[in-house]
Amino acid sequence: MSWGTELWDQFDNLDKHTQWGIxxxxxxxxxxxxxxxIEQNYAKQLRNLVKKYCPKRSSKDEEPRFTSCIAFYNxxxxxxxxxxxxxxxxxxxxxxxYGELMRYSHDLKTERKMHLQEGxxxxxxxxxxxxxxxxxxKKFERECKEAEKAQQCYERLDNDTNATKADVEKAKQQLNLxxxxxxxxxxxxxxxxxxxxxxxxxxxxxxxxxxxxxxxxMDERRTIKLSECYKGFADSERKVIPIISKCLEGMIAAAxxxxxxxxxxxxxxxxxxxxxxxxxxxxxxxxxxxxxTVSDGTISTPKxxxxxxxxxxxxxxAKGKLWLFGKKxxxxxxxDFSHLPPEQRRKKLQQRIxxxxxxxxxxxxxxxxxxxxxxxxxxxxxxxxxxxxxPKLAETVNNMDRLRMEIxxxxxxxxxxxxxxxxxxxxxxSSDINHLVTQGRESPEGSYTDDANxxxxxxxxxxxxxxxxxDEFEDDDPLPAIGHCKAIYPFDGHxxxxxxxxxxxxxxxxEEDKGDGWTRARRQNGEEGYxxxxxxxxxxxxNSKGS
Numbered sequence: 001m002s003w004g005t006e007l008w009d010q011f012d013n014l015d016k017h018t019q020w021g022i023x024x025x026x027x028x029x030x031x032x033x034x035x036x037x038i039e040q041n042y043a044k045q046l047r048n049l050v051k052k053y054c055p056k057r058s059s060k061d062e063e064p065r066f067t068s069c070i071a072f073y074n075x076x077x078x079x080x081x082x083x084x085x086x087x088x089x090x091x092x093x094x095x096x097x098y099g100e101l102m103r104y105s106h107d108l109k110t111e112r113k114m115h116l117q118e119g120x121x122x123x124x125x126x127x128x129x130x131x132x133x134x135x136x137x138k139k140f141e142r143e144c145k146e147a148e149k150a151q152q153c154y155e156r157l158d159n160d161t162n163a164t165k166a167d168v169e170k171a172k173q174q175l176n177l178x179x180x181x182x183x184x185x186x187x188x189x190x191x192x193x194x195x196x197x198x199x200x201x202x203x204x205x206x207x208x209x210x211x212x213x214x215x216x217x218m219d220e221r222r223t224i225k226l227s228e229c230y231k232g233f234a235d236s237e238r239k240v241i242p243i244i245s246k247c248l249e250g251m252i253a254a255a256x257x258x259x260x261x262x263x264x265x266x267x268x269x270x271x272x273x274x275x276x277x278x279x280x281x282x283x284x285x286x287x288x289x290x291x292x293t294v295s296d297g298t299i300s301t302p303k304x305x306x307x308x309x310x311x312x313x314x315x316x317x318a319k320g321k322l323w324l325f326g327k328k329x330x331x332x333x334x335x336d337f338s339h340l341p342p343e344q345r346r347k348k349l350q351q352r353i354x355x356x357x358x359x360x361x362x363x364x365x366x367x368x369x370x371x372x373x374x375x376x377x378x379x380x381x382x383x384x385x386x387x388x389x390x391p392k393l394a395e396t397v398n399n400m401d402r403l404r405m406e407i408x409x410x411x412x413x414x415x416x417x418x419x420x421x422x423x424x425x426x427x428x429x430s431s432d433i434n435h436l437v438t439q440g441r442e443s444p445e446g447s448y449t450d451d452a453n454x455x456x457x458x459x460x461x462x463x464x465x466x467x468x469x470x471d472e473f474e475d476d477d478p479l480p481a482i483g484h485c486k487a488i489y490p491f492d493g494h495x496x497x498x499x500x501x502x503x504x505x506x507x508x509x510x511e512e513d514k515g516d517g518w519t520r521a522r523r524q525n526g527e528e529g530y531x532x533x534x535x536x537x538x539x540x541x542x543n544s545k546g547s
Contacts, residue, residue, distance in 0.1 A: 004209025
């Protein structure tokens with residue numbers, strides 16, 4: 001099976017076929033290029049998607065802690081790796097398939113052009129030989145006709161009795177000349193014919209088969225190259241399948257790592273305030289003033305009046321010291337985290353103690369290393385001066401002492417918090433048992449104070465000084481502000497008695513937290529209600545704190 005023998009007369013069709021083969025090769029190269037662009041865009045979009053949903057961590061407090069969040073971020077990491085594998089596929093296709101196709105297409109065009117030029121030159125040479133043979137043939141034919149005419153003229157004159165001998169001789173000479181020229185043209189025609197037949201045989205049995213063989217080999221190499229590129233196209237995808245499988249396995253492992261119990265516990269650890277739930281409201285006997293006319297043995301009324309007047313006294317002391325609109329300069333966050341609920345404060349203190357212990361361990365290791373280095377310098381003075389390490393050693397010792405003091409201070413705060421939480425629980429339990437007996441210990445709003453003795457005490461000697469405040473404030477007047485606060489978090493305030501607030505909103509404090517986790521606040525428009533203490537940053541006047 002050879003193009004040279006089977007298709008010896010199909011030069012134009014072979015020209016078209018080889019051009020179609022190169023066009024098809026370039027068409028497939030264009031397909032691979034578009035596939036590379038799709039892979040690159042896909043990888044880019046995946047990376048942008050991962051970047052969009054990855055957490056922007058500005059501090060440790062914002063790091064994801066829930067297992068569902070951690071699993072999602074692990075899935076994002078695996079997806080980012082998957083996008084990297086799509087980029088590897090695109091790179092492999094561009095280098096191994098597309099680049100190779102474009103180089104081979106250029107080589108094929110050059111080789112095809114050369115073979116076709118050789119074929120055209122061979123055809124032109126054969127056409128030239130045919131023209132020479134045809135010209136010699138036509139010349140021989142013409143000379144033969146001229147010789148035949150000369151012969152007829154000679155025979156006519158030779159048979160004509162009236163013709164002169166000179167005319168007959170002239171006709172005979174012309175006949176001999178034409179006959180000689182015809183013989184020469186005959187020989188030339190025979191030579192040209194023999195030469196053309198040889199060139200034609202050489203053309204169709206040697207030259208053209210060789211050229212067509214080269215074209216056939218070129219076309220077969222093109223087909224083989226396409227087959228290799230098809231295989232390379234699939235291999236580029238198959239190479240990344242193991243890594244992509246690992247990415248998918250990582251996503252499945254991340255999904256299995258989700259622990260709903262652990263997340264629930266984290267919610268408790270994050271928001272637990274450590275306060276006890278409020279106890280039952282005591283019975284408030286408003287009929288005591290009726291019995292006062294009958295008997296003076298009741299101590300409830302003086303207690304209530306004392307408490308009301310004491311509250312106004314506190315207000316009076318705080319009056320005039322409130323910074324309007326809450327613009328009083330605010331200091332840094334409290335070092336002992338006293339602005340947080342007990343449970344959150346305990347966690348923060350424990351975290352700080354752990355960090356300080358780690359820093360102390362680092363300083364201890366550094367001190368040990370400096371001491372060893374100093375011993376080496378003392379034994380080998382040529383290695384260094386031992387006194388040069390003394391400043392660094394002293395600085396390390398000072399840092400250790402400072403860290404120990406910080407640890408001791410934070411441990412004291414931690415012990416205080418744990419003791420208060422335990423004491424508050426005991427006190428609440430005692431209050432729940434005896435609230436029917438000590439009805440007057442509850443505040444007018446139904447909340448309790450930490451100091452039970454202060455609640456039941458109603459010193460009569462304070463009635464006099466408080467009368468001037470009774471003249472200034474009537475019972476119907478709203479409670480004056482004893483400080484202000486700024487909302488750290490938004491609060492909906494759907495329940496009755498609560499006050500909704502937005503993040504960053506400034507409110508007046510009209511009653512401190514009594515240990516139940518709620519603080520009574522008021523807006524500038526006069527709207528009042530309770531807000532969670534852990535949701536606000538409270539600033540109280542110094543006089544009101546001491547009242």
